[in-house]
Amino acid sequence: MHRGNRHGRSEQARLAVLEAADDLLVEKGFAALTVEGIAQRAGVAKQTIYRWWPSKTDILLEAFLTDAAEELTPPDTGDLTRDLVTHLTAISRFLTASDAGAVFRALAAEGQHNPRLAARLRAEHLTHQRARDRQPLERAQRRGELPAEADLDTLADRLVGPLYYRALVTGQQITEAFVAQLVRATLAGA
Amino acid sequence: MHRGNRHGRSEQARLAVLEAADDLLVEKGFAALTVEGIAQRAGVAKQTIYRWWPSKTDILLEAFLTDAAEELTPPDTGDLTRDLVTHLTAISRFLTASDAGAVFRALAAEGQHNPRLAARLRAEHLTHQRARDRQPLERAQRRGELPAEADLDTLADRLVGPLYYRALVTGQQITEAFVAQLVRATLAGA
Amino acid sequence: MHRGNRHGRSEQARLAVLEAADDLLVEKGFAALTVEGIAQRAGVAKQTIYRWWPSKTDILLEAFLTDAAEELTPPDTGDLTRDLVTHLTAISRFLTASDAGAVFRALAAEGQHNPRLAARLRAEHLTHQRARDRQPLERAQRRGELPAEADLDTLADRLVGPLYYRALVTGQQITEAFVAQLVRATLAGA
Amino acid sequence: MHRGNRHGRSEQARLAVLEAADDLLVEKGFAALTVEGIAQRAGVAKQTIYRWWPSKTDILLEAFLTDAAEELTPPDTGDLTRDLVTHLTAISRFLTASDAGAVFRALAAEGQHNPRLAARLRAEHLTHQRARDRQPLERAQRRGELPAEADLDTLADRLVGPLYYRALVTGQQITEAFVAQLVRATLAGA
């Protein structure tokens, strides 16, 4: 087990910090998330945090990327509609009902005030997530279910955009019926 | 004109605070927006601010509602597609390129951490805006251009959701082509 | 009673700080005297301390000057030898056995590292104390007990210097016999 | 030349530390004298310092004892007055104008807060220095210039005490005239 020394940072401290940040965000909310609080909860010195992370949002981002790296991968049953409904439902649950989603919302919110964070969130998460969101569409296009000239990027945005809008902006519930209608109508207009 | 005296609050002070908050947000960003800074810029005592507003986000919300109350009303040319393209383009410009949009993004971001603010933003702005967003669809439905059984709420979310998603989450540009395709395909799938 | 407001600082807070600093120095020693500790003991915010005192030594100096302003005034019995013995004995007790003397020793020590503090200690205490130390000599000179041409400054230094030397440097005890011999021999060599 | 190995400490590192401590004290003052700074300046690891010295004042004390061991030995011309004037002048220069004196003042100051350091300073320096201060007096006593019953300890304190008092406490200049008068009057009152 590593401890702090010349050969690198303490993995133990790193994980304790990430977990503490995650827990505190979920328990107390973003406003109560302080570097001092994270340090205390993680049993770590403040300086250790500042040595490795520029700010508390960078901690959150790393925690989010570590935890949520493999989530939200769409299924592949061969049935485009079913795969999309399943995937969009998973995205909705993630955004509105999961701890990781709470961290994501906090990061997206801070990204409005912090372009550097927004850029990292895009480069290290959203790009990959958008690629995953396209997967069912690409497979359908290859199967001939979608026309070859369909603009999959736009299509993907039309599918997930309304979910993020409801989850992050209006706060409306995302019902099964809404998702079903969204998928059906969007594919009808592809 | 009222000044600080026994006859009630100073309208002059109120406007100075709202304008100072607005200006500081646009100039320095949300992180640099402090009650002390607003008070100093407005030439007003901190206590005057605390007497009338519970927090700095309430100032911003009031400033936003005062300034932007009448913006983003869709046109009525009788041509649904044209009206929607015009309206969605206006929303995009508002979100990505206007001072009022910057305030809105800040409020939406803080709303992620602050349910009370989120509720006020929804009750005092988003509800009205969503009603405005539905207007072209309602008129078209009345004209018979949209089926009587069309779910206009869902339709509106499918139109504006992708715009908010790009503006607030992914940061992708919202091009004329994107808006045109969004309107065309969404109406096709209605 | 004053509290913090536009019309001046809080006398209550000022006195609490001075007393806390004094007490902590005597109880825990200079090394354990921290601004944070003073603030906590005094029930005062750190910022209130930094608003009014540049450093913890300035607090100590003010506490010392407030407390010890009237101490160490030599008696006037008309008997030079007796007055000097009494006065030098009082100085010795002050330096080695009093709380105020502990504060003085701490200030004198810090003055070695801090010229600004040393200058203030000289200007606001030592100058006055040296004047008091000369009083018995001046009276004796007026009475004709000391030659008119005697250099009283040098004489005073020769009387008190050995006391400070023993108290601050060598740590040797200052006995009654030492004081008596010091006074007798010094007057003999005047 | 020794280096770090099982058979003993590195003399090279020891000297580098002592010199770095000395230099930093003179250059930056006691407040800026940190173990980290000494380690960096000496090109030595912090642990190497903590392995051999309990604190930074112990480093200073060792540096002082190493450098200044043989200074301040009074001359022996056979003329008591001349020897004393020469010796007291050397002490004054040491205290007020030499690098070693700066280190001594720092150690004496810290000794006010640190009894263990004060004890070591007395045992390892002041005792020896006081013995040297007595030498001219002892020789004079043997020569019959001073009465056999003269208390040489008190006499020595009456000679050097005023110098330390001026140098460490009041900051007054120690002039040739002051030294001359001090020696003449003290011997007159012996």
Added chain:
DNA sequence: CGTTAATCGAGACGGTACGTCTCGTCTTAAA
């Protein structure tokens, strides 16, 4: 002549206190 044990430079660690910043509360005198 390789083994081995102590020291070395390096630097991460858990801590404490620093001096600064902003919060939201309060008290006052003037208008």
Added chain:
DNA sequence: TTTAAGACGAGACGTACCGTCTCGATTAACG
């Protein structure tokens, strides 16, 4: 009664050093 002014208690900020620790490299007496 409200205002501008500004001191107050509170507490987080990010930094500097503290003294401890672990590491791999170095070195010289011992086996």
